[in-house]
Amino acid sequence: MSRQIEDPTRGGVPRTGTEFLGLRLSDVTEFGAHGTSFLAVDTKAHEVRVFKVLEEGVQSWFESHAPLLRRGELRGMARLLSTATAPIPHAVFEPLHGTSLEALASGIGAFKARSALRAILEVTGILAGPGSAGLFHPGLCAQNVFFGADGRITVLDWGLPGAPSGYRAPELDDGRSTVASEIYAIGAMLFRLLTGFEPHRPRTADESFDQLGKLLQAGHSPKVITVLERCLSFDKGARFACHSELLFVIGRMLHEAIEDAPDELGDVDAVSGAGGVRAEIEKQLDWLDEDDGGFPTDERDRERKRAAKKARQGNEPTEVSTEATASALDAMRAELVQSFRKGTRGARNKEDGA
Incomplete structure (x- = not known):
């Protein structure tokens, strides 16, 4: 699932090998066309997650689509575990294998x-x-x-x-x-x-x-x-x-x-x-x-x-x-x-x- 691509270098964006918001970030991974995604490990629950850094201009998504994804009831949709706009817009998903x-x-x-x-x-x-x-x-x-x-x-x-x-x-x-x-x-x-x-x-x-x-x-x-x-x-x-x-x-x-x-x-x-x-x-x-x-x-x-x-x-x-x-x-x-x-x-x- 992981692939080698260049780490993001924008100001405020985390890098691989660092800890960010309780997640230990590993490889940059393939998880959709939007933003940059990392494989990560929750340092408390010790569960694998996908941490996605969202690009600018997605404020409306937090109000429209994100609440429905968090419910976890949508058939065939990646399950959203958490999301926030600070310190940077991001979302945490359950990982997929394939x-x-x-x-x-x-x-x-x-x-x-x-x-x-x-x-x-x-x-x-x-x-x-x-x-x-x-x-x-x-x-x-x-x-x-x-x-x-x-x-x-x-x-x-x-x-x-x-x-x-x-x-x-x-x-x-x-x-x-x-x-x-x-x-x-x-x-x-x-x-x-x-x-x-x-x-x-x-x-x-x-x-x-x-x-x-x-x-x-x-x-x-x-x-x-x-x-x-x-x-x-x-x-x-x-x-x-x-x-x-x-x-x-x-x-x-x-x-x-x-x-x-x-x-x-x-x-x-x-x-x-x-x-x-x-x-x-x-x-x-x-x-x-x-x-x-x-x-x-x-x-x-x-x-x-x-x-x-x-x-x-x-x-x-x-x-x-x-x-x-x-x-x-x-x-x-x-x-x-x-x-x-x-x-x-x-x-x-x-x-x-x-």
């Missing part, structure tokens, strides 16, 4: 379409609840999505800026993050995983369209490209209207095994059309329940699965199910773990040969 999707993409190149879609499905599901309450991730990018050693995906730096320009929607220069800009960032992440290339931020609609030509040349399914085209549209009004719409389309594509039988899936625009999309998501996934504030929790997720399993008894086997989605995520984790291990062994073999 690597970011950005590091995986840099190491193994382009993902298989099925694996990329499964990863995006899980990220979208994590962000759906907070997004329904008007809380978005302005720094969403592949570096802020962590693939754990246990195969689980965690979103880092929720609410903090820091995404590369290729993940920022064109309209963000004129306003705050919205559901449309978050859908754009999700699409940019899917592009990164499918192509192995960093997305670039288009200046015109023509540039946005040209970016998808790489996928056509690589022979990807037209339906995958249609999803990307909707996510990365220069016109925010042409993007998927909400997380649930995108969840339904990707879940349906995975359920129909688009790589093996691409013709079995109906037109993407028809599948995601108004009327039935939100109802289908509320019935099958139930991530937007108002009783728990719209924020998905692990307990709520378990209740949803139990209710969905009971409701499926006697249904036709062709019905899109939560079980199929969960199965797809399990397969994605296994495939990514295997790819990660192969990449690690390959790197070690190169070192041994040298």
Whole structure:
């Protein structure tokens, strides 16, 4: 998890090997795109922590996103243990073991379409609840999505800026993050995983369209490209209207095994059309329940699965199910773990040969 990069030298920023606020700071570590993170040991509890020095301009984060992260109930979010603005803005998180999707993409190149879609499905599901309450991730990018050693995906730096320009929607220069800009960032992440290339931020609609030509040349399914085209549209009004719409389309594509039988899936625009999309998501996934504030929790997720399993008894086997989605995520984790291990062994073999 640790990596060797230059220690920060700004005035007031702690260095490795020093003690700061009861934490013994060790290596600078990979933990999101925002700020500088250290592996640290709590000198009283003797527990490993991640100490993140936050950059300037994040005052609103302490009032909006941080209190929800401290509750520890947000599904798929890094758990925030403490935070303060003095003597410097900082946050302390529980550590994670694994690597970011950005590091995986840099190491193994382009993902298989099925694996990329499964990863995006899980990220979208994590962000759906907070997004329904008007809380978005302005720094969403592949570096802020962590693939754990246990195969689980965690979103880092929720609410903090820091995404590369290729993940920022064109309209963000004129306003705050919205559901449309978050859908754009999700699409940019899917592009990164499918192509192995960093997305670039288009200046015109023509540039946005040209970016998808790489996928056509690589022979990807037209339906995958249609999803990307909707996510990365220069016109925010042409993007998927909400997380649930995108969840339904990707879940349906995975359920129909688009790589093996691409013709079995109906037109993407028809599948995601108004009327039935939100109802289908509320019935099958139930991530937007108002009783728990719209924020998905692990307990709520378990209740949803139990209710969905009971409701499926006697249904036709062709019905899109939560079980199929969960199965797809399990397969994605296994495939990514295997790819990660192969990449690690390959790197070690190169070192041994040298």
